[in-house]
Amino acid sequence: MAKRFSADKYVAGILAGDRVMLSRAITLVESRLASDLELAQEVINQVLPHAGNSVRIGITGVPGVGKSTFIEAFGNYLIQEQGKRLAVLAVDPTSQRTGGSILGDKTRMESLSTNPQAFIRPSPAGKSLGGVTRSTRESILLCEAAGFDAVIVETVGVGQSETAVHAMVDFFLLLMLAGAGDELQGIKRGIMEMADAIAITKADGENAMKAKAARAEYQNALHLYPMAASGWLPKVSVCSALEPSGLDTIWQSVSDYLKLSQQNGFFEKKRRDQNLQWMYEAIRQGLEENFYSHQQVQEQLPGIARQVQEGQKSAFAAAAELLKLV
Ligand SMILES: Nc1nc2c(ncn2[C@@H]2O[C@H](COP(=O)(O)OP(=O)(O)OP(=O)(O)O)[C@@H](O)[C@H]2O)c(=O)[nH]1
Ligand SMILES: [Mg+2]
Secondary structure, eight states, rough: OOOOOHHHHEEEEEEEOOOHHHHHHHHHHOOOHHHHHHHHHHHHHGHHHHHHHHOEEEEEEEETTEEEEEEHHHHHHHHHHHHHEEEEEETTTTTHHHHHHSTTOGGGHHHHHTTTEEEEOOOSSOOOOHHHHHHHHHHHHHHHHOOOOOEEEEEEEEESSSHHTTTTEEEEEEETTTTTHHHTOOOOHHHHHHHHHHEEEEOTTTTHHHHHHHHHHHHHHHTTTTTOOOOOOOOEEEEETTTTTTHHHHHHHHHHHHHHHHHSSSSHHHHHHHHHHHHHHHHHHHHHHHHHHHHHHHHHHHHHHHHHHHTTHHHHHHHHHHOOOO
């Protein structure tokens, strides 16, 4: 088992901005060991009063859209031009399959990964989406307590992970490509509706003109959506992570959004709602884990499942029977 410290020691290290301690605390909240759970919760509880002081930005887009390259460029911009200290986290539902992670390719984030103002943490491998999102959310709090005032959470836009990331950030940025068509990009309408900004990336060289045309199209499409509860009209812009260009416009959108939502109270309300949402999510997960780890359930489930499959028992009767065991 990995080395563990007292909660006080983790907390003191984090508050002092000790990156090694921050990393170890994140490892602790990522742990699935029952024996780590209590310690992790104690650490989280103690850092909670020191957390919350960052802008949390979610970034999504299909594989290959340029997320890693964008985060490298945008991250450097935030540090150099906006004086931010940046933490980059990831929710990667595919890491279970590949054993890798979306932030594994540190070559795409070469300068960021060696920058003392940046902290990059890959997505934990081998966990369920629920497990990953829980630990990512808690990692945000740890990073904030360690003094990082900008947090980027990256996810691949292919499954349910965007919804989970959307539920843990203040601002959600969708990266798109020009001329690929929504279908091709695998972006569902629901994801476009979640976006606070869309950035059409790789707007360089021959692609620059197409990107500008796409910007107008997306901006028009967004006008057709009902006004968001925040009162914010999502912005569409073009950028290039290679040049780099357009990064200041994207940051301008983020700061305009923050200003508006802080003034009209939506920022606070959203964070409170998110907290509550995560409580219910934790309850749901806890109930589920409890259920499946119950000894009698483990013994009886396979047999009952077979009966359901073979039509000898109704699905609902079977569920009720199993639920009664716990
Ligand atoms: N021309 C151009 N190419 C880019 C730009 N950004 C990324 N690329 C290229 O696009 C390819 C994919 O970039 P990544 O940053 O790895 O994309 P990703 O979205 O992180 O991909 P996954 O991690 O597989 O989901 C690479 O070959 C990059 O060099 C850009 O702004 N302009
Ligand atoms: Mg990547």
